[in-house]
Amino acid sequence: MGLIELDADDVVAAIQQWVPGPLFSEARCQDALFRFLKRRFPKKVLTMEERVGPGRADIVVRLKDWTGFGATVVIELKYGLTTANEYRRLVGQVADYIKEKMEVVVVLCGPTSSTLASRVKDHMRTLAADKVWFKGHVLTKPVAERTTGGHFLPGNAKDAGRSG
Numbered sequence: 001m002g003l004i005e006l007d008a009d010d011v012v013a014a015i016q017q018w019v020p021g022p023l024f025s026e027a028r029c030q031d032a033l034f035r036f037l038k039r040r041f042p043k044k045v046l047t048m049e050e051r052v053g054p055g056r057a058d059i060v061v062r063l064k065d066w067t068g069f070g071a072t073v074v075i076e077l078k079y080g081l082t083t084a085n086e087y088r089r090l091v092g093q094v095a096d097y098i099k100e101k102m103e104v105v106v107v108l109c110g111p112t113s114s115t116l117a118s119r120v121k122d123h124m125r126t127l128a129a130d131k132v133w134f135k136g137h138v139l140t141k142p143v144a145e146r147t148t149g150g151h152f153l154p155g156n157a158k159d160a161g162r163s164g
Contacts, residue, residue, distance in 0.1 A: 006044075006063035007071040008103035012137045014040045015075075020109055020143045026079035029109045029143070030058050033077060037061060053096035060102075073103045079110045087116045091123050098127060098134060105137045112140060 018036045023029045034048050037059065045062040052060065058077045063070035074097045078090055090106065097104050106124065108117055117140060124136035 006041075006065070008073045008105055008135050008137060010063065011037070011061055011073045011075065011105055012139065015105065015107060015139055015141070018141065020141050023143050024110070026077060026109070029079050029107075029141075030077050033075070033107065034059055037075075052102065053100050055093055055096055057093075057097065057102075071103050073105060075105045075107060077107045077109060078112075081108050081112045081116050081120070083113075084116070087119060090120065094124070094127070094136075098131065103135060105139065107139050107141055109141045110143050 014037060015033070018033060020029055020032060023032055030048065034046065038046055041061065041063070047060045048058065049056050050060045051057075052074060057074040059075040061073045061075065063073065076090065076093055076097070078086065081087065081090065094104050094106065104124075106120060108120070117138070121138045124138050128134050128136040
C-alpha cells in the first residue's frame with residue numbers, strides 16, 4: 001500500500017476478498033469483479049473495457065484523491081489461461097499498460113494451467129525488477145465447482161486470493 005495514497009496493493013487486497021462463485025466466462029467474472037470493486041471503492045473512478053495504448057484494459061481503477069496522489073491500476077482478467085498463445089497475448093497486454101505508466105494486476109480465473117500461471121508470475125517479477133514504480137501482481141481466483149449432482153460447491157475463500 002502506498003505511503004499516503006492508494007495504489008495497486010489496495011486493489012490486490014480487495015480482490016483477495018472477492019469470491020467469484022459459479023461464473024464460467026471471462027465476461028461474467030469481469031462484470032462480477034467490477035461490481036465488487038465499485039462497492040469497495042465507491043468514491044473512485046472505475047471503468048470497464050477502457051482503451052489503454054493499442055488495446056483495451058478489462059478494468060481500470062483510478063485511485064487519485066483530492067491531493068492528486070494515487071495510482072491508476074489496470075486489472076487484466078483472464079478466464080481459463082490454458083494455451084501458450086493466450087499467455088503471449090496476456091504478457092503483450094501487460095507490456096502495453098506498463099508503457100502507459102500504469103500499475104497492473106493480473107487476475108486468473110477458472111481453469112488455469114499451473115505452468116502458464118507460474119510463467120505469468122515470473123514475467124511480472126522480471127518486469128517489476130526493471131521498474132522502480134511497478135509492482136506487478138498476479139492473483140489466482142478459482143470459480144465454484146459443480147458436484148456430480150450438478151450443484152455448486154461453495155467458493156473456497158481460504159484459497160481464493162493467492163498472490164504472486
